[in-house]
Amino acid sequence: MRHIISILMENESGALSRVAGLFSARGYNIESLTVAPTEDPSLSRMTLVTRGSEEIIEQITKQLNKLIDVVKLIDLAESFHIERELMMVKIKTSPEIRDEIRSMADIFRGKIIDVTPTTYIVEMTGPSEKLDAFIAAVDPETIVEVVRSGPTGISRGEKSLHV
Amino acid sequence: MELSGGQILVQSLIDEGVEYIFGYPGGAVLHLYDALFQQEALKHILVRHEQGATHAADGYARATGKPGVVLVTSGPGATNAVTGIATAYMDSIPLVVISGQVSLPVIGSDAFQEVDMIGITRPCVKHNFLVKDVTKLAETIKKAFYVATTGRPGPVVIDVPKDITAPHIKVPYKYPKKVAMRSYNPVVSGHKGQIKKAVELLLAAQKPIIYAGGGVVLGEASKELTEFTRLLGYPITNTLMGLGAYPATDKQFIGMLGMHGTYEANMAMHESDVIIAIGARFDDRVTGKLDLFCPYAKIIHIDIDPASIAKTVKVDIPIVGDVKPVLEQMIALVKDSPKKANKKALEAWWQQIAVWQAVDCLQFDRTGPLIKPQYVIEQLYEVTKGEAYVTSDVGQHQMWAAQYYPFDKPRRWINSGGLGTMGFGLPAAIGVKLAFPDADVACVTGEASIQMCIQELSTALQYKTPIKIINLNNRYMGMVRQWQEFTYESRYSHSYMDTIPEFVKLAEAYGHVGMRIDKPEEVRPALEAAFAMKDRTVFLDIMTDRTENVYPMIEAGKGHHDMKLRVATGTSTDRELA
Numbered sequence: 001m002r003h004i005i006s007i008l009m010e011n012e013s014g015a016l017s018r019v020a021g022l023f024s025a026r027g028y029n030i031e032s033l034t035v036a037p038t039e040d041p042s043l044s045r046m047t048l049v050t051r052g053s054e055e056i057i058e059q060i061t062k063q064l065n066k067l068i069d070v071v072k073l074i075d076l077a078e079s080f081h082i083e084r085e086l087m088m089v090k091i092k093t094s095p096e097i098r099d100e101i102r103s104m105a106d107i108f109r110g111k112i113i114d115v116t117p118t119t120y121i122v123e124m125t126g127p128s129e130k131l132d133a134f135i136a137a138v139d140p141e142t143i144v145e146v147v148r149s150g151p152t153g154i155s156r157g158e159k160s161l162h163v
Numbered sequence: 164m165e166l167s168g169g170q171i172l173v174q175s176l177i178d179e180g181v182e183y184i185f186g187y188p189g190g191a192v193l194h195l196y197d198a199l200f201q202q203e204a205l206k207h208i209l210v211r212h213e214q215g216a217t218h219a220a221d222g223y224a225r226a227t228g229k230p231g232v233v234l235v236t237s238g239p240g241a242t243n244a245v246t247g248i249a250t251a252y253m254d255s256i257p258l259v260v261i262s263g264q265v266s267l268p269v270i271g272s273d274a275f276q277e278v279d280m281i282g283i284t285r286p287c288v289k290h291n292f293l294v295k296d297v298t299k300l301a302e303t304i305k306k307a308f309y310v311a312t313t314g315r316p317g318p319v320v321i322d323v324p325k326d327i328t329a330p331h332i333k334v335p336y337k338y339p340k341k342v343a344m345r346s347y348n349p350v351v352s353g354h355k356g357q358i359k360k361a362v363e364l365l366l367a368a369q370k371p372i373i374y375a376g377g378g379v380v381l382g383e384a385s386k387e388l389t390e391f392t393r394l395l396g397y398p399i400t401n402t403l404m405g406l407g408a409y410p411a412t413d414k415q416f417i418g419m420l421g422m423h424g425t426y427e428a429n430m431a432m433h434e435s436d437v438i439i440a441i442g443a444r445f446d447d448r449v450t451g452k453l454d455l456f457c458p459y460a461k462i463i464h465i466d467i468d469p470a471s472i473a474k475t476v477k478v479d480i481p482i483v484g485d486v487k488p489v490l491e492q493m494i495a496l497v498k499d500s501p502k503k504a505n506k507k508a509l510e511a512w513w514q515q516i517a518v519w520q521a522v523d524c525l526q527f528d529r530t531g532p533l534i535k536p537q538y539v540i541e542q543l544y545e546v547t548k549g550e551a552y553v554t555s556d557v558g559q560h561q562m563w564a565a566q567y568y569p570f571d572k573p574r575r576w577i578n579s580g581g582l583g584t585m586g587f588g589l590p591a592a593i594g595v596k597l598a599f600p601d602a603d604v605a606c607v608t609g610e611a612s613i614q615m616c617i618q619e620l621s622t623a624l625q626y627k628t629p630i631k632i633i634n635l636n637n638r639y640m641g642m643v644r645q646w647q648e649f650t651y652e653s654r655y656s657h658s659y660m661d662t663i664p665e666f667v668k669l670a671e672a673y674g675h676v677g678m679r680i681d682k683p684e685e686v687r688p689a690l691e692a693a694f695a696m697k698d699r700t701v702f703l704d705i706m707t708d709r710t711e712n713v714y715p716m717i718e719a720g721k722g723h724h725d726m727k728l729r730v731a732t733g734t735s736t737d738r739e740l741a
């Protein structure tokens with residue numbers, strides 16, 4: 001099963017490598033990892049997407065909690081949450097397909113944020129599956145470059161992850 | 164008070180109550196060594212190799228329960244310490260290791276003797292710190308001791324850049340009495356509901372067994388474990404790391420379990436219906452093949468580290484907490500419970516265990532002309548009246564020491580279980596002897612292991628730590644040879660050295676007494692003579708039967724009920740024997 005683990009950790013140098021090192025040393029897989037400081041600059045928030053059986057996910061959360069720099073974590077997949085990923089796609093555009101790309105970006109609620117005579121950059125946020133769907137809808141021949149942030153997430157309602 | 168970083172480090176250790184620091188100097192720690200020179204409270208033990216420093220500090224920690232402290236220089240000093248750090252990590256031993264580092268401005272430039280100690284040690288420490296600000300040094304040291312010694316203990320590295328210790332930069336010094344870390348709060352008291360459920364399950368058991376490990380030693384809970392076990396009247400087995408947590412000469416103790424555990428302990432595990440694991444981590448040397456592990460049992464597991472629970476074996480009642488308060492609660496509940504342990508079932512269970520015990524799985528030939536290693540350990544036990552601190556290296560001799568020296572007290576059996584580090588025994592014995600100068604300290608070793616840290620014989624002389632080295636010299640890497648005999652049709656690939664040194668001369672060259680023992684009848688008098696020399700380190704080079712194997716044994720891929728025994732040819736199960 002796919003799990004999104006959201007981690008609050010001390011914003012110390014080396015904290016990120018402790019998490020990454022844990023995953024490689026114990027053979028857990030990481031699909032994506034995003035990290036940035038929070039409103040409290042002494043804390044960073046990391047969102048990590050991983051897959052594994054219930055037992056593995058349980059070990060992963062225990063091992064993460066065991067890292068001294070980790071303050072708190074939650075597995076977002078366990079309850080209602082919102083998940084978003086940012087993507088930017090650079091697309092080769094010939095005059096004939098410009099309209100089509102524009103309308104497709106509209107359908108997916110994307111924005112065209114850079115235009116040159118031969119390229120567009122489409123910006124889009126959403127759950128990862130939506131971004132996948134957009135990529136699948138565009139002619140692969142025209143895609144020059146795709147950058148994705150990896151998903152980040154937050155729980156709905158009163159539930160929250162904070163110190 | 165204004166102090167330099169070097170002075171702060173030394174003063175912090177003194178204020179922390181550190182008695183000994185095991186170290187080796189070098190460029191990056193020269194300021195620190197200068198600060199050490201100018202005081203007397205903190206005693207520095209100069210080893211001959213940084214691996215020796217870590218093992219000596221580790222031995223000190225295992226014997227006393229206090230953290231061991233190490234000081235090494237950057238680069239090669241730091242990398243030499245890594246084996247010892249990993250050894251302590253695997254057995255959850257509290258160490259604080261201070262490594263020198265190149266100065267902050269040159270970190271990352273491949274400076275002379277620079278290694279990324281934080282990166283190298285990350286997977287084998289409980290935590291590590293790089294000190295970037297001298298005003299945070301004292302607090303960092305306090306945190307290091309706090310993290311190393313609380314919760315599940317473990318080694319902590321503090322990497323100290325040289326400029327942090329510079330003598331001309333002085334800052335106000337105050338050693339914190341306490342530290343709090345919002346990201347680190349080890350759980351101590353177990354969940355009341357779970358504890359109650361566990362006691363109910365235990366009292367309903369027909370074939371119960373207590374499986375206790377190193378966590379009982381680390382958690383100073385031998386007294387509680389003993390009371391708990393006696394109260395219930397259940398059989399108890401210990402892991403290699405738990406030996407001494409329960410008195411081994413007591414009749415409820417049925418020996419070590421696992422690969423080289425007793426037949427009765429492993430059979431009882433296999434047949435049992437309720438297992439309570441206390442401070443033990445279901446290591447693969449203990450469980451054997453996981454699919455075959457304890458097929459009929461419900462499992463209760465007490466451990467301070469949630470990650471130890473359900474890591475390899477699923478448990479029915481997990482209890483996260485410190486073993487001592489959890490056992491105290493359990494004892495109270497058992498005493499108050501209107502329901503008592505099932506007497507009749509327990510009697511039948513003990514009768515079954517007696518049948519397994521009658522197999523006498525630790526028997527060996529006592530009639531031949533060769534010295535049997537098991538006999539040496541038995542004699543060691545008698546000569547030291549079971550009161551010695553016994554360190555060991557890794558191999559067959561380690562298993563024999565574990566099997567034939569019954570430890571009645573915790574912290575007397577000092578060995579590397581998790582990493583299995585050859586070279587551990589001698590430096591560890593030095594650390595133990597420093598902590599307990601009046602106690603008998605024996606290092607049981609083999610001719611291969613002892614050579615891995617033999618240079619520490621020189622340290623033993625300098626600091627007058629008279630220990631007795633019991634070298635079970637089988638002229639083989641016996642443990643490797645045994646596996647080759649069993650699984651590689653006796654192809655003894657590189658498990659033999661035909662240039663073994665003359666240990667007697669070597670011991671003498673280091674300023675100690677050396678003795679060579681060739682005959683069984685010489686063993687006892689030699690041991691007596693050696694232990695009578697209270698102020699000398701004695702190296703007993705004992706020529707043992709080189710073909711002897713460690714029995715019984717669970718071979719790879721087998722279950723507890725399928726042990727290879729000495730009596731039968733091939734393997735025997737209880738059913739064949741019964």
Ligand SMILES: Cc1cc2nc3c(=O)[nH]c(=O)nc-3n(C[C@H](O)[C@H](O)[C@H](O)COP(=O)(O)OP(=O)(O)OC[C@H]3O[C@@H](n4cnc5c(N)ncnc54)[C@H](O)[C@@H]3O)c2cc1C
Pocket residue numbers: 253254255314315316375376377378379381382383401402403404405419420421422423424441442443444445446448449465466467468471484485486487557558561579580581582583584642
């Ligand atoms: C050649 C060789 C052969 C071996 N053969 C065997 C064998 O036959 N049998 C055997 O048993 N071992 C054997 N070992 C050792 C084995 O590799 C493991 O080191 C050992 O089994 C682990 O012991 P343990 O489960 O007690 O755990 P330890 O490594 O001692 O871990 C202690 C556990 O207790 C927990 N703990 C710590 N403090 C507390 C506290 N205060 N409260 C509660 N819990 C706490 C920890 O979190 C941890 O889970 C062998 C090793 C070697 C080198």
Ligand SMILES: Cc1ncc(C[n+]2csc(CCOP(=O)(O)OP(=O)(O)O)c2C)c(N)n1
Pocket residue numbers: 556557558559560561583584585586608609610611612613635637639640641642643
């Ligand atoms: C540092 C290290 N290298 C290799 C091993 C693998 N190993 C385990 S036991 C052993 C042989 C030990 O021989 P010896 O010290 O003579 O003890 P014996 O088994 O003969 O009693 C070896 C090589 C190890 N445990 N540690």
Ligand SMILES: [Mg+2]
Pocket residue numbers: 558609610611635636637638639640641
């Ligand atoms: Mg040998």
